Amino acid sequence: MKRKKAGLVLGMSLGLVGLAAFYRLKEADQEKQDQAMKAQLREFFTNLGTIEVMYFNDYDQADEATSGGVVMTDGRHYQFSYYQGDFAYEEVSQ
Numbered sequence: 001m002k003r004k005k006a007g008l009v010l011g012m013s014l015g016l017v018g019l020a021a022f023y024r025l026k027e028a029d030q031e032k033q034d035q036a037m038k039a040q041l042r043e044f045f046t047n048l049g050t051i052e053v054m055y056f057n058d059y060d061q062a063d064e065a066t067s068g069g070v071v072m073t074d075g076r077h078y079q080f081s082y083y084q085g086d087f088a089y090e091e092v093s094q
Contacts, residue, residue: 041087
């Protein structure tokens with residue numbers, strides 16, 4: 001009986017460790033994708049001028065969609081939407 005309980009406890013412990021490791025790997029992968037998205041947007045908008053600030057309105061990890069904007073040092077302001085590697089943008093009139 002003690003062996004059965006010990007095996008059950010060991011099995012549950014290993015299961016929790018495995019679940020935590022899976023969650024951490026998933027989180028690290030998501031962080032990598034976020035950094036790639038930001039780098040892609042920054043690279044594109046840098047070609048239009050010097051970026052003062054880039055901001056994000058919301059982010060839905062389920063469908064990899066986000067929206068936000070970029071303010072350039074010369075005062076121009078762009079809004080963008082990003083979805084699975086593609087994005088669209090427009091200049092916001094002041």
